[in-house]
Amino acid sequence: KNQVEQSPQSLIILEGKNCTLQCNYTVSPFSNLRWYKQDTGRGPVSLTIMTFSENTKSNGRYTATLDADTKQSSLHITASQLSDSASYICVVSDRGSTLGRLYFGRGTQLTVWP
Amino acid sequence: EADIYQTPRYLVIGTGKKITLECSQTMGHDKMYWYQQDPGMELHLIHYSYGVNSTEKGDLSSESTVSRIRTEHFPLTLESARPSHTSQYLCASSESRPVAGGTDTQYFGPGTRLTVL
Numbered sequence: 001k002n003q004v005e006q007s008p009q010s011l012i013i014l015e016g017k018n019c020t021l022q023c024n025y026t027v028s029p030f031s032n033l034r035w036y037k038q039d040t041g042r043g044p045v046s047l048t049i050m051t052f053s054e055n056t057k058s059n060g061r062y063t064a065t066l067d068a069d070t071k072q073s074s075l076h077i078t079a080s081q082l083s084d085s086a087s088y089i090c091v092v093s094d095r096g097s098t099l100g101r102l103y104f105g106r107g108t109q110l111t112v113w114p
Numbered sequence: 115e116a117d118i119y120q121t122p123r124y125l126v127i128g129t130g131k132k133i134t135l136e137c138s139q140t141m142g143h144d145k146m147y148w149y150q151q152d153p154g155m156e157l158h159l160i161h162y163s164y165g166v167n168s169t170e171k172g173d174l175s176s177e178s179t180v181s182r183i184r185t186e187h188f189p190l191t192l193e194s195a196r197p198s199h200t201s202q203y204l205c206a207s208s209e210s211r212p213v214a215g216g217t218d219t220q221y222f223g224p225g226t227r228l229t230v231l
Contacts, residue, residue: 004156034219043118043204043222046156089157102220104156 003027004092006105013112017080021108022080023073024092030091035064035075038087047075047088077110085112117141120205120223127195135190135226146188147220149204150174157204163188166221197229202227217220 036044087107118139159172206220
């Protein structure tokens with residue numbers, strides 16, 4: 001069964017600190033991996049996308065890494081801000097169909113305190 | 115921010131009512147999707163469409179129905195709402211031409227929070 005597992009489930013950090021969120025997946029065949037940010041009561045917004053050949057991708061203070069051999073990804077947030085408080089969702093896509101099926105993790109709920 | 119809109123944002127209704135959740139996008143995307151999301155849980159695909167007059171059921175069984183008469187519009191209808199339908203419903207759209215590596219990025223609307231009493 002194709003799955004996407006994220007850890008931790010929730011995380012509280014102080015403003016200005018760094019943090020790293022983890023994503024392990026078993027989706028095969030692998031096409032790409034995305035990290036989405038979902039603010040409370042809003043739809044998810046794409047942060048990064050990485051294909052099989054990419055090891056790292058940055059978007060401002062967000063840096064995602066991918067190890068396709070171990071099927072692991074991480075999202076590192078640098079110098080956190082209050083606005084970073086959100087759910088961060090790991091989404092993996094397979095090559096198995098024209099639709100390019102998406103497999104969603106349950107997300108890591110990040111809270112940044114002042 | 116993506117040009118995809120959902121109305122209403124919040125809806126509280128009684129059991130047995132018929133409701134339609136609206137979704138529209140102005141990006142000209144052929145593909146559109148409906149997801150259901152419960153708190154702390156992953157998104158589940160309930161319907162999708164490749165284009166006008168194309169609709170398919172997703173992974174999660176749903177008593178809802180959809181239609182795609184116009185490219186920009188993808189409404190979801192519940193004929194008789196029940197408390198088990200209480201959830202967040204997210205609409206998304208994507209381009210037909212995938213980016214390098216396979217799948218195109220999906221752009222999400224703000225969601226409709228549905229509560230059935």
